[in-house]
Amino acid sequence: MGRSIGGVKGATFGEVFAVKEFRVLFGSFALLVGGDVIKMLALSVLVYARTGSPGLSAAAYMAGWLPYIVGGLFLLSLADRVRPRALMVAGELVRAVTCLLLAFAGLPVWAMLALVLVTGLLSPVFLAARMAMLPEVLPGDAFVLGRSMLNMASASAQVVGLAAGGAFLAVTGPSGGLAATAALSLVAAVVLRTGLPNRPARGATGAGAVRETLRVNRRLVADRRVRGLLLAQWLPCVFLAGAEAMVVPYLGGQGAAGVVLAAAAGGMAAGQFVVGRFAAPPLRERLSLPLAVLLGVPWLGFALWPGIVWASVLAAVAAAGLSYQLGLQRRFVEAVPEEVRGQAFGLQSSGLMTGQAAGAALVGALGEVIAPGYAIAAAGGAGIVVALALAKALRPSPVPSTEGRS
Incomplete structure (x- = not known):
């Protein structure tokens, strides 16, 4: 049974995992995140082995994320115009074929990067189909806990993916790592195809996908309430990512940086669990503002140049503040x-x-001008300022509603 506090019924993790469709979404999402981490790590190593260029290697590691910008601007309407199960299965199959081509087709480096960029254009569409199905299978507060579980799965899968990717690369080389990602994608495709019902598309077909995407994006951003909630979910994370990006130059070695970044992933998972499990829905929404501020505060400590232990503690506490987003999901x-x-x-x-x-x-760029510790502290300070500037969007409406839009 869910807990009822202040007249608002809160769900439990047990109730969430009792829903078969959520279990399918959760398991396939963990496979997706872990597989993507292995894929980008293996591609980065493969490009470096071919070229000896650190710059191209770094570009290969980031190539999987860059298409989100273009796909998000021009193709997202497909997430509402195509049946969600078909989209998710297609996404897994595209990932599997891409990895096999990267591993065994003998492509030149420019062609490998182009393949990753082109096939990645639909990645935001595949992810959108998954996330949009969540409130359909988990009504009310269960949806918020479902998002919490996916966030925890993402953090855990990233850590496991990095460890597994390192193991695969050590034993089989980058081609083996890419083949392993292809295998994970095929497993996920089977799980999605057999475990999810074939729900209809939400939106009607009409104008072209690009035109419709641009139209709806303008409509969403023009809505003051939606725009505020989008900015509240985007902007505080800008400075968290900036601070984490400076951890490697701050510590002067990727091994030590890996410890700090793993601590941050652990802090994120812990924050999601604690806020999702123990905060009733109204409290969870009231915590959004202070937790968003918390996202920036610990990074200020890097101005004192802490060692790896305290750096790990500060990073973990800061990342726990990401749970502020749970209070925005219902709204x-x-x-x-x-x-x-x-x-x-x-x-x-x-x-x-x-x-x-x-x-x-x-x-x-700031780290090129000032010392890395001070750049991290500056990112934390900027994050605090942004969270306070977004206070109106981060605060809950005066009378929380438990009714979802029909």
């Missing part, structure tokens, strides 16, 4: 018309990816 679902829900979730994810890339670039 976001209610603010968005159901027929464009897929595109709205895609816009949310694409903006988040774009903002994180921009944050890493901005703080990285």
Whole structure:
């Protein structure tokens, strides 16, 4: 039974996992995240082995994220115009074929990067279809806990994916790592195809996909409530990503940086669990503002140049603040018309990816001018200022509603 506090019924993790469709979405999402981490790590190593260029190797690692910008701007309407199960299965099959071509087709480096960029254009569409299905299978507060579980799965799968990717690369080389990602994608495709019902598309077909995407994006951004919630989910994370991007130059070695970044992933998972499990829905929404501020505060400590232990503690506490987003999820679902829900979730994810890339670039540029510790502290300070500036959007409406938009 869910807990009822202040007249608002809160779900439990047990109730969430009792839903078969959520279990399918959760398991396939963990496979997706872990597989993508292995894929980009293996591609980066493969490009470096071919070229000996650190710059091209880094470009290969980031290539999987760059298409989110273009796909998010021009293709997201497909998430509402195609049946969601078909989209998700197609996404897994595209990933599998891409990895096999990268591993065994003997492509030149420019062709490998082009393949990743082109096939990645639909990645935000595939992800949007998955996220938009979540409130359909988990009504009410269960949806918020479902998002919490997916966030925890993402953090855990990234850590496991990096470890597994390193193991595969050590034993089989980068081609083996890419083949392993293809295998994970095929397993996920089977799980999705057999475990999900064939739900109809939410939106009607009509104008071209690009035109419709641009039209709906303008409509969503023009809505003051939706725009505020989007900015509240995007902007604080810009400076978190910027601070994390400076951890490697701050510590002067990727091994030590890996410890700090793993601690951040652990802090993120812990924050999602604690806020999702123990905070009742009204409290969860009231915590959004202070937790968003918390996202920036610990990074200020890097101005004192802490060692690896304290750096790990500060990073973990800061990343725990990401749980502020849980308090925005109900309001976001209610603010968005159901027929464009897929595109709205895609816009949310694409903006988040774009903002994180921009944050890493901005703080990285700052790190060229001042010492890395001070750049991290500056990112934390900027994050605090942004969270306070977004206070109106981060605070819940005076009378929380438990009714979802029909």
